[in-house]
Amino acid sequence: MKITTVLNFDIMLSLLLFLAFAPWCIHSEERLLVGMTLVRNATAHGALCLDGSLPAYHLHRGFGGGANNWILQFEGGGWCNDVSSCLKRATTRRGSTRFMSKLEVFSGILSNNASLNPDFFNWNRVKLRYCDGASFSGDSKFDNGTSLLYFRGQKIWEAIILDLLPKGLASASKALLSGCSAGGLATFLHCDNLKKMLPSNASLKCLSDAGFFLDVRDMSLNYTMRSFYHDLIALQGIKQNLNQNCMSSMNHPELCFFPQHALQYITTPYFILNSAYDVFQFHHSLVPPSADLHGHWNNCKLNPVACNANQINVLQGMRHDMLTALISFYKNSKRGGLFINSCFAHCQSESQDTWFAVDSPRIHNKTIAEAVGDWYFGRRVTKEIDCPYPCDTTCHNLIPSPLV
């Protein structure tokens, strides 16, 4: 249980702090800041953040040729899978809109500048704020008389869509549901049901960034992520919101929370963007603190150059597991796209330097923005898999620091 608390908070916070103070931010020119919209009538829909506050999104309007197109981007930020970690989260910006910044920077895939975001700059762009702790999929409540928590991610998702429909989403012609980390996972959970809420002639595609969490054993052979998701699903009442076709063929609901098991049941076209050495998965699924009690991995976690040969082998094993989990999608998905690079990163679509910049990561000389755009608009088949670490010289190897 201890691991789980660390998983929720400290690492995500340090990652976000790192991103917030990354050098590209300081040098960036005009930053687009977008104000928060609270979903005022969400209470009637039972859609509340962990602490009971109203859910929210940030909308920046599209224009010109993009005026009828929509990007919906789920915010990420870990999960909380027990009452005590959710109570703690409810007092932070991860569990309450009361503590959130009211202005969000829109960069990378959310930028409105054609030279920074060539294919989506003029679309309506929405960031859905994350305050439920379960990738927008829970539907229950904890109330023991003294403590109260709302687990209403599924309702929040629905209430935001209902709020956006009359603002133009109801006449969307193109749409892209995206998200990073826990938000990337949310795209797998909601992609097909968004299709039903959009006009039938709208074209919907979905993009997961760093959301392809693997169902693997950790270094001590425990299924750390599987048991984490098992607890999360039970606590937050997620079972009924999982893909029902997946549920009827898998015995354990937590398996359907993993994209690798759910993907075959999703019918909407998908793009999977992930690093084969995703730092979150490295630090929490593969080598969680519980599997490295003596801290043998600490230096390697901080800098891949410090990893010994054995540790590199373990990391190559994680890449192998990811490619194996994607092999059928790679070979058989006709409308799918893939960009699996070999940078030590986590989330590459929201920051300008990894999305589209002169020195951003590339595979076969293609940036992530180009790969996603080529796939979305059907300009060419885009299924890019990088060579194994350390061959890629375009990586920035962003490692969140300090580690806990």
Ligand SMILES: *[C@@H]1O[C@H](CO)[C@@H](O)[C@H](O)[C@H]1NC(C)=O
């Ligand atoms: C768009 O980005 C380019 C490249 O960073 C910059 O030179 C230009 O000033 C930006 N345009 C606007 C309108 O911010």
Ligand SMILES: *[C@@H]1O[C@H](CO)[C@@H](O)[C@H](O)[C@H]1NC(C)=O
């Ligand atoms: C309710 O749950 C909280 C958190 O688990 C606990 O601290 C508190 O003592 C519980 N209250 C009652 C009345 O059981």
Ligand SMILES: *[C@@H]1O[C@H](CO)[C@@H](O)[C@H](O)[C@H]1NC(C)=O
């Ligand atoms: C909230 O109100 C808006 C506008 O009145 C309406 O379109 C929407 O359906 C409502 N949402 C919910 C969740 O009731």
Ligand SMILES: *[C@@H]1O[C@H](CO)[C@@H](O)[C@H](O)[C@H]1NC(C)=O
């Ligand atoms: C979808 O159908 C509506 C109503 O017939 C029409 O106005 C709209 O242009 C169509 N959208 C697309 C993308 O074809």
Ligand SMILES: *[C@@H]1O[C@H](CO)[C@@H](O)[C@H](O)[C@H]1NC(C)=O
């Ligand atoms: C991991 O598995 C070992 C046995 O392999 C067990 O003793 C230990 O309690 C497990 N740790 C966790 C955190 O589940």
Ligand SMILES: *[C@@H]1O[C@H](CO)[C@@H](O)[C@H](O)[C@H]1NC(C)=O
């Ligand atoms: C890579 O792409 C850039 C444009 O993004 C181009 O200028 C450069 O020549 C390309 N390099 C190679 C080796 O093709």
